[in-house]
Every structure is written in C-alpha cells, then in structure tokens.
Amino acid sequence: MDWQDIIFKFVGGLGLFLFGIKYMSDGLQKSAGDKMRGLLEKYTSNPILGLLVGVGVTVLIQSSSGTTVMAIGLVNAGLMTLRQAIGVIIGANIGTTMTAFIVGIKIDDYALPIIAVGAIFLFFFSKKKLQYIGQVIFGFGTLFLGLSTMGSGVKPLSSLPAFTDFMIQLQDQPVLALLVGTVFTLIVQSSSATIGILQTIADEGMISLMGALPILFGDNIGTTITAVLASIGATVVAKRTALVHVIFNVVGSIIFMLLLPLVHSVVLWLGEGVNIRMQIAYAHGMFNTTNALLFLPFIPVLAWIVTKVIPGKVQEIEFKAIYLDERLLATPAVAFGQAQHEILRMGQFARETLNDSTNFFFSRDAKVGELALQKEALINELNRKITDYMVKINQQNGLSEGQSEKASGWFQLINDIERIGDHAENIVELSEFSINKKVDLSKEAGAELKEMTILADKTVEKALFSLEHNDAQAAQEVLDYERELDEMEKKFRKNHIHRLNQNQCSGSSGAVYLDILSNLERVGDHSKNIAQFVIHEEELLKK
The missing domain is CATH 1.20.58.220 (Phosphate transport system protein phou homolog 2; domain 2)
Structure with a gap:
C-alpha cells in the first residue's frame, strides 16, 4: 500500500475541497453580499421571518459563518436584538446543509469541464458580475475535484483490516463515532469539509449509514467549538451568540442520538433509491430543520438562558433612526x-x-x-x-x-x-x-x-x-x-x-x-x- 499516495491525495483533495467552498462562497458574497446585510436588518422583525432570512442568506452566500458574523455585527450595532439574531442563526444552520446536498450530487466526472467554464468567465470577461459568476462556477468545480481526489486517495484503505475494524467499531459504538466527528471538525475547522469527507468515505463503501449518522451529529457539535474559539476575547453579545449555537447543536445531537434507530429508518425512507452521499445530506437537513422547529418557540427562553449564563453589561448603541418617519x-x-x-x-x-x-x-x-x-x-x-x-x-x-x-x-x-x-x-x-x-x-x-x-x-x-x-x-x-x-x-x-x-x-x-x-x-x-x-x-x- 502506497501511504505517500494516500496521504498526498487525501490532504491535497481536502485542500481543493476547502478552496472550492471558500472560492465559491467569496464569489457569491461579492455578487450578493452587500445586499445581504440590508436584508438581515430589514426582514427580521419576528423569529420566523428571521429564520427564513437566515436560511436564504446562507444558501445565497454559502457560508453560515458569514451569516452569523453579519448577525452579530447587526446586534452589536443595535440594529438587531439578540432574539432576532437567534432566529437568523437557527436559519443559518438550515441553510448550511445546502453544501451537503451539493456534495450529494455525484458529478465528480464533470469537475474539470466545470472548472474550465469557470476559468473562461474569469479570464475572458471584463465585467465584474460575470467574473463573480465565473468564480462561483470555478469554486463549484474545484469542490468536486477535491472530493474525487480524496475518494481516490482513501479507496485503498477499504482493504486495510485495521481501518475496516475501526469503522465497524464506530458502527457498534455511536458515542465514540460522535466524539470522532466532533474532534475531526475541531481539527479541520469546517463542518462542511468534514461532512464532505464523511460522504466520500461512505460513498466508497467504508462505512454504513448507521455508522455515519453519529459522526454527522458530532460534526455539528464540532462546528460550534469553532464559534466558541472565535468568541474568546470578543464582546458579551458575541459570546452569547456563540453559546446559542452550542446549545442548538448539542441539545439537537443528544435528541437525535437517543432516537438514532428511528432517525436511521426515516432517512432510509426519505432517501430510498438515492446514493448514500445524498442520504447523509438528507440526514443533515433533517437534523437542522427538526432542531429549528424545536427551538423556534423557545427563542425568548434561549435568549434568557444565555444572558444568565454569560452575565455582563452590554454596551448598547441605540442607533435606529428615531426621527425619520x-x-x-x-x-x-x-x-x-x-x-x-x-x-x-x-x-x-x-x-x-x-x-x-x-x-x-x-x-x-x-x-x-x-x-x-x-x-x-x-x-x-x-x-x-x-x-x-x-x-x-x-x-x-x-x-x-x-x-x-x-x-x-x-x-x-x-x-x-x-x-x-x-x-x-x-x-x-x-x-x-x-x-x-x-x-x-x-x-x-x-x-x-x-x-x-x-x-x-x-x-x-x-x-x-x-x-x-x-x-x-x-x-x-x-x-x-x-x-x-x-x-x-x-x-x-x-x-x-x-x-x-x-x-x-x-x-x-x-x-x-x-x-x-x-x-x-x-x-x-x-x-x-x-x-x-x-x-x-x-x-x-x-x-
């Protein structure tokens, strides 16, 4: 077994995948990002509307982190309350599942032609709008090229007894699988990347859906640690917002782990006749959507909890136009x-x-x-x-x-x-x-x-x-x-x-x-x- 080839393809493929997501996200934000902040400010008057806006903005800019950062900025600016921000963040968690659905579409064989189309837009058009479209297409193709490279790299591992034994152990010990997903996301610092890797490994037949689900839930917990690290030394509002993210994913993971057999059956029913990559995407979407429906009625309670857990006086700046009627x-x-x-x-x-x-x-x-x-x-x-x-x-x-x-x-x-x-x-x-x-x-x-x-x-x-x-x-x-x-x-x-x-x-x-x-x-x-x-x-x- 050529370990150098495995490592190089996996690491290089992961790099291409992360670059593809980032480049595509940047292109989407350049073409639509300026309008997104105004959308967040204007259409978050109630939690349900905030959730829908959070979903829409995250789908458009392909970055739940970007949506969360904008929401925190608006809270700090006094243009959005913590309760409104909670609705947006819950929506951002639903919106970020779009990446998993994109990965679920098996078009790896067309990655290079897609990259070529993106390059044409980037280098043969002078109009900025078309260049941004090219950036999105180029990033989209690079994302699938990275997945394909990772897949070819990890494929030989399926014949390695130690690896297959470990995967079987994960299927028998869901809590261990949950921890693996959490730690891996903490290391990679991107739930989209770790879920993409999980979809690739599952697609190669190395892990079953039952074994993949706890890892998926762990990926969702791991991405909250990134938010916690980002909030260290930040404002009280930023820390409270990060804690909302933690509570949302941890509580959701506990519920889904307790109902794991039922969740497995529902995903198989929803994803009947589709590939396992798409089944994992269904599970990811179901996790965040169900979570959102559970938490939505309790947004005031959630705001009260995080305010009590993280006390401190917030420097409030009342800067809504009070005279312009x-x-x-x-x-x-x-x-x-x-x-x-x-x-x-x-x-x-x-x-x-x-x-x-x-x-x-x-x-x-x-x-x-x-x-x-x-x-x-x-x-x-x-x-x-x-x-x-x-x-x-x-x-x-x-x-x-x-x-x-x-x-x-x-x-x-x-x-x-x-x-x-x-x-x-x-x-x-x-x-x-x-x-x-x-x-x-x-x-x-x-x-x-x-x-x-x-x-x-x-x-x-x-x-x-x-x-x-x-x-x-x-x-x-x-x-x-x-x-x-x-x-x-x-x-x-x-x-x-x-x-x-x-x-x-x-x-x-x-x-x-x-x-x-x-x-x-x-x-x-x-x-x-x-x-x-x-x-x-x-x-x-x-x-």
Whole structure:
C-alpha cells in the first residue's frame, strides 16, 4: 500500500475541497453580499421571518459563518436584538446543509469541464458580475475535484483490516463515532469539509449509514467549538451568540442520538433509491430543520438562558433612526425638520467616535477601539438612511425655494459628519498598528497629540452646538479653533522633524504621529464646513 499516495491525495483533495467552498462562497458574497446585510436588518422583525432570512442568506452566500458574523455585527450595532439574531442563526444552520446536498450530487466526472467554464468567465470577461459568476462556477468545480481526489486517495484503505475494524467499531459504538466527528471538525475547522469527507468515505463503501449518522451529529457539535474559539476575547453579545449555537447543536445531537434507530429508518425512507452521499445530506437537513422547529418557540427562553449564563453589561448603541418617519413625507417641511434632528444625532455619534478612537490610542483598551468601530459603522448606516430620506423629501416638491436651498446645505453636512467618523476610524487603525508593531511615542509627542485631540474635540463640539442652535457666534469660534488646529499641526510637524534629527523617535512612531496629526487637522476642516454653513444661514436671514 502506497501511504505517500494516500496521504498526498487525501490532504491535497481536502485542500481543493476547502478552496472550492471558500472560492465559491467569496464569489457569491461579492455578487450578493452587500445586499445581504440590508436584508438581515430589514426582514427580521419576528423569529420566523428571521429564520427564513437566515436560511436564504446562507444558501445565497454559502457560508453560515458569514451569516452569523453579519448577525452579530447587526446586534452589536443595535440594529438587531439578540432574539432576532437567534432566529437568523437557527436559519443559518438550515441553510448550511445546502453544501451537503451539493456534495450529494455525484458529478465528480464533470469537475474539470466545470472548472474550465469557470476559468473562461474569469479570464475572458471584463465585467465584474460575470467574473463573480465565473468564480462561483470555478469554486463549484474545484469542490468536486477535491472530493474525487480524496475518494481516490482513501479507496485503498477499504482493504486495510485495521481501518475496516475501526469503522465497524464506530458502527457498534455511536458515542465514540460522535466524539470522532466532533474532534475531526475541531481539527479541520469546517463542518462542511468534514461532512464532505464523511460522504466520500461512505460513498466508497467504508462505512454504513448507521455508522455515519453519529459522526454527522458530532460534526455539528464540532462546528460550534469553532464559534466558541472565535468568541474568546470578543464582546458579551458575541459570546452569547456563540453559546446559542452550542446549545442548538448539542441539545439537537443528544435528541437525535437517543432516537438514532428511528432517525436511521426515516432517512432510509426519505432517501430510498438515492446514493448514500445524498442520504447523509438528507440526514443533515433533517437534523437542522427538526432542531429549528424545536427551538423556534423557545427563542425568548434561549435568549434568557444565555444572558444568565454569560452575565455582563452590554454596551448598547441605540442607533435606529428615531426621527425619520415615512408617514411625514406627505408634509415635506415637517419631514425636513425630523431629518435635521437625525443629522444632529449622527453628529453626536461622530464626536463620540472621535473621542473613543483617541482614547483607544492612549489607553490601548481593545474594547474602546471596538466600540469606536461599531459607532463608525453606525454612522455609515445612519448616513445612508438620512440620505435616502432627504432624497424622498426633495421628490415631494413641497419645499419652498428657500427651504430647498437650506435642505441642500444640510444634505452636504451629512457628508462632513460622516467624514469625521472616517477620520476617527483611521485613528483606530493607526492605534491597532501601534499595538501590533509595538510602536511607542516619545513623551513630548504624546503630550502634543493629547493637546491636539482636546482641541479637535472642542472644535467638533462647538460646531455641532452652533448647528443645533443656529448660533453664528459659536460658529465663529469654530473657525478660530480650526485656524488654531492648522497652526498646531504645522508647529508639531516641525517639532517632530527636530526629534527625528535628534534620534528621539523612530521612523514607525513618527509615521503614526504624523498620520494622526493629519486626521485631527482634517476633522477641524469638516467642523469648519459646518460652521461656515451656519454663518451663511445667519447672513441669509439678515437679508
């Protein structure tokens, strides 16, 4: 027996299989992923709808992990509750069974022509949409090529007494088979891959359906460990979400193990006349669908359990648009007033994001940095919602000429506020670079940055105050602060060059220092734009 050939084919085939799944998933996400986040946010108002959306999104992007990550992100952003996320995650577990059904379709012989079609789309078409389609087709073909390679690699093992004895032992000891599936998925870090391997081994006649079922259930438990590992050091919400995933699969596995003979009979009845690969896919689908139906009525209880098991105060960010009411669009002037209130809320979050980002730089507290990024993502989300709302107001044609001009000015302010959030995000990224590369500033450089961050915050605060109260005097103070920021930036740059010449700081620390100076100066510029708008409005009123 050529062990080198077996190992090389199995490992290489597994690599091709994993690459095929990942490449296909990436192609699907590029073509549809941007719309998926909005779908998750918009259509998860109740658990059943959340489950259906979770199924649909996972089938479309071929990644339950991707769906779960999006759900966690929306929970962190305050755009989805934990209960809604549970519905989505349960649905994602159903959606991920699609991979097993794809593997169940025995088209290994056509893997190479499928790859060729994918390559044509990838290399002979310039349109991005067609290239993404090519990526999906190429990944689909590679997935089956990997399965075929793995199958030819493990086939000689069927004549090895030690291997066949072990497989017989697994059939006689379901609990051991469950543990094998769990551990194998933990090692490979992909339930789709381990279930694909199980389907391949079963297809080669090395294990019966009765022996494969406990391994399948173990694969489902193993994939939860991946989620647990990913949640280490993450937010409380992420840990609770991971625990939901664990409870869902562990409890489901216990129930199905207790009913193993019945499950075996049902799968044989459902999969009568189909290959064993498809029978395993049926079992996988039945496991997750039955589990979902069992857990769906108990989502509130599940949310309560994980909250009690993992205590801790969640930093809740209420960032749903509270002023933008579609019903008010019939009265454009009133709707415009509501939009102004929402823009001011957005501005307050921009200021908070700036404060969190600079605090992260000095404190190196990862939670503060994460909070800044969450708020920045929310600013982007609110930016989109306000912009859409303002466009709808303009389409009503119910504003006077003066109101329309004023609305155009406020429309521009949205961009300035959003850009303040972007500069705060840049500071977070620079802070992460400093932590990862162990970059330290000199005492003088640190003191200068603190001085400039205080002034930048004061500038943003005063700009928002002038906007809220239409205070031209406060706006004039903003212009003074902005000039001071410009002068401060020039002065500190000269100081930095002097320190470089004196070898008081390194090139890396200097680059970080200068980039933060630049971002703070740009924050001042956007605050200045807000102030100039207020002054312009005041001048128009006087005429």
